[in-house]
Amino acid sequence: MRKILLGTTAVVSAAFGAAVVTPAAAQEAPTVRLGGSIQAYYGYHNSTGQQNDPGTNTLSPGVQGGGANPVAAGNSIARLGKHDIVTIPAINIQVNGKLANGLTYGGVIEIGFNSMEGRQVQETRASVGRGTAAVDEAYIFLAHPRFGQVRFGDEDGPMGGLMTSGWVTGFGTGGVFGVWENFQNRQAGNRTQTAPGGIGDSSKIVYLSPQFFGFDFGASYAPNYGVMGQTGCPNNVISGYCDRAYAFRGATSVAIPAAGPEFAARRNEYQVALRYRGSFSGVGVSATAGYIGSGAALDMTDAGRQVRTLNDLNIWQIGAQASYQGLTVGAAYQRGDFNFFWGNTVRGDRSGEQLTVGAAYTAGPITVGANMYSALVAGSTGRSFSATTGLITNSPRGMQRRWGMGLGANYRLAPGLDLIAEYVFHSIRQQNVDLDSGRAGVQGRAFSNTFIVGSRLAF
Amino acid sequence: MIRSASALALILLATGCSSGGSRFVENEEYGTNNQRELILRQTGASSRDAGFVLFGTDRGRDAREALAASGGTGVAVNAYLWRATLETLSFMPLASADPAGGVIITDWYTPPSSQEERFKVTAYVLTRQLRSDGVRVQVFRQTMRNGQWVDSPAASSTGGEMEDRVLARARELRSQTAAAGR
Secondary structure, eight states, X not given: OHHHHHHHHHHHOOOOOOOSSOOTTOOEEEEEEEEEEEEEEEEEEXXXXXXXXXXXXXXXXXXXXXXXXXXXXXXXXXXXXXXEEEEEEEEEEEEEEEOTTSOEEEEEEEEESOOOOHHHHTXXXXXXXXXXXXXXXEEEXXXXXXXXXXXXXXXXXXXXXXXXOSOOOOSTTOGGGSGGGGGOOOBTTBOTXXXXXXXXXXXXXXXXXXXXXXEEEEEEEEEESOOSOOSOOOSSSOOTTSTTOSBOTTGGGGSSOXXXXXXXXXXXXXXXXXXXXXXXXXXXEEEEEEEEEEEEOBEEOTTOOEEOOBOOEEEEEEEEEEEETTEEEEEEEEEEEOOTTSOOOBTTOOOEEEEEEEEEEEETTEEEEEEEEEEEEEOSSSXXXXXXXXXXXXXXXXXXXXXXXXXXEEEEEETTEEEEEEEEEEEEEOTTSOSOTTSSSOOOEEEEEEEEEEEEEEO | OHHHHHHHHHHHHOOOOOOOSEEOOOGGGSOOOOHHHHHHHHTTOOTTXXXXXXXXXXXXXXXXXXXXXXXXXXXXOOHHHHHXXXXXXXXXXXXXXXXTTTEEEEOOBOOTTOTTEEEEEEEEEOOXXXXXXXXXXXXXXXXXXXXXXXXXXXXXXXXXXXXHHHHHHHHHHHHHHHGGGO
C-alpha cells in the first residue's frame, strides 16, 4: 500500500504546501524563488525525410556549412544521421505572496534555452544562437479563496492544458506528447513529426473558479496569437507579425502557426472549460468538457481588398481519466474546425477530429505508460490565395491521417531526478501529396521512429 | 482473536468521506506545460520547496528546520495527510487536533459491536511531503474488568493498518485534486 501511495504520488505530482488550515488574514511577504530544470537525452531517430536527392531541395541555403563550393539553390544536398544528444535547460523564477485580506498573488517566468527551430538553423548566421534564451511562460496571478484566480500574461488557457482531462502524459517525457520532437526533421514540405497539443501560451487573461461540489470552470481570452510585447507595429510593410494586424498579406499561409512558432492568423481566441473531479470507492475521477473558439486574420489583395480566407477556430473537446492505486487511464476526443497544429482551416476545408488514449502505472520508483493519438484533419496542400484576383484556388485538398504512439518508463532516483527510456512512433498519410520532398516522386506517407534514453533534473 | 476482531472493526469504521461545498483550487491542481513543474510533479518533489530563495522567507526550509529542532513537532504538515487522518479518525470523538504540530488525539471510543473494550488513538502527521512514512498512528486499548477500564495491549498491526488507511485516503484526495494536471 505504501509503495503504491508513493508511486501514485509520483505520477500525479508531488505533495505541496502545508496549508492544513488556512490561517485567516495572515499576511506573508513575497518569496522569490529561483529554480530550473535540465534535461539531457540520447536519441536514435529513424524517419523519412533524412536525405535530399539531388535537385529535390527547393530551399536556397543561407551561409554554407563550411563548404568551399556552395551549391546553388535547388541543388543543395543533405544527409541526416540518426544519433544525437540534446540538452534542454530552463530557468524558472517564481514569486508567491499573500495579503492581509486573504488575497494570494505571485508570478512565474520560465526561460528556456532550446527554442530554435530547424527553419532557423537554415538561416545560420542570420539567426540566433542555439542557446539563446527565450521566455516561454510569464504571468501574474491573483487568487482569492472565495472568488477564484486570475492569471494575466503568457500562459496556457483552460483547454490549453490547465483544466483538460484524459491526456495521460505522466510517464517518460510524455510519450507521443513528449520531447521526441526535438529529434525530428524539419525540412520544407516534410514536417513529418509535428505532435498535437501545444495550442500555445499567447498573451491572455485567464479566470479559474473555485471548486463547487466537485466542479470548477475556467475561461480565457487572447486577442491574438502573439506572445510577449511588441515595440511598434509597422503598417507600411507586409507584417503579420504585428499582433494587432487583423488583415495582412499572407494570412492564409500562416493558418498553421509559423516562424517560431509565434506567428499565426488566429485572432480573438477564447476558451471555456468545465471540470469535475471526485472520488468513488477509491477511484479518483476527472472529466472535462470545453470549447476553443477564435476568429482569423483576413488576407489582402494587391488592391487592398480584405478577403476572408480562413475559418474560425471551432473546437469541442471532452476528456476523462480515472486513477486507482498506481494506475491511471484516460481518453480525450475533440472535433471541429482545426488543422493538424491547432491552426485555422482554409474555407472549404473539412473539419478535424482527434482521439487520444493513454494509461500509466506506478509501482514504487518505477512508472511505465503508453499513449497514442489518431487524427483526421484537412490536408496540407491544395489551396492557395491569389493576391491578384482575391480568390482561393480550389484544388482538392483532401484529408490527412496522422497518428502516433509512445511507450515510456521512468525510474525515480530522487525527488526531482529520474531516468527515462521512451519510444515514439509517428505517421502521416495523405494521398497524392508529397510528404517527403527530398525524395523523387510523390511520397504519400511520412513516418518516424524515435528511441530516447536520458535523465532529467528539476530543482 | 477478540483483540484482532475488535481491531478490524475499528479499522472498518475508519472510513473517510469527501466534503462537498466550495473550496479554493490550488495552483498545483492545474495542468502545466512548464518543464520544471512537470518534472517536479512526476518525481515527487514540490515546486514550493525546490530551488533557491532569492528574496523573502524560505518557509519550507523554516518548516524543515523546525521539524528537525523539535523532533517532529512545531511544523505545518502535509495537507492531504492531515485531511486524510482527520477523515479516517472521524468516527471517533476528537479530543484535540493541532495542525501546526500535526498531532491528532481522539477521545476514548467503544465500538458498538464490543462494549467491553474501548480505543484511543494518537496520530502524528510528520512531514510536509506526501510520503508513506509521513504519518504514525498509535492505538491504545482498554478493556472492562470488574467494572473498571484497565489497559490492555492492542493488536500490533492495528496502528499500521490505520496508517495504511490514512495513506490510501491521502492518495485519493491527491488524485482527486491533481488528476487533471497531467
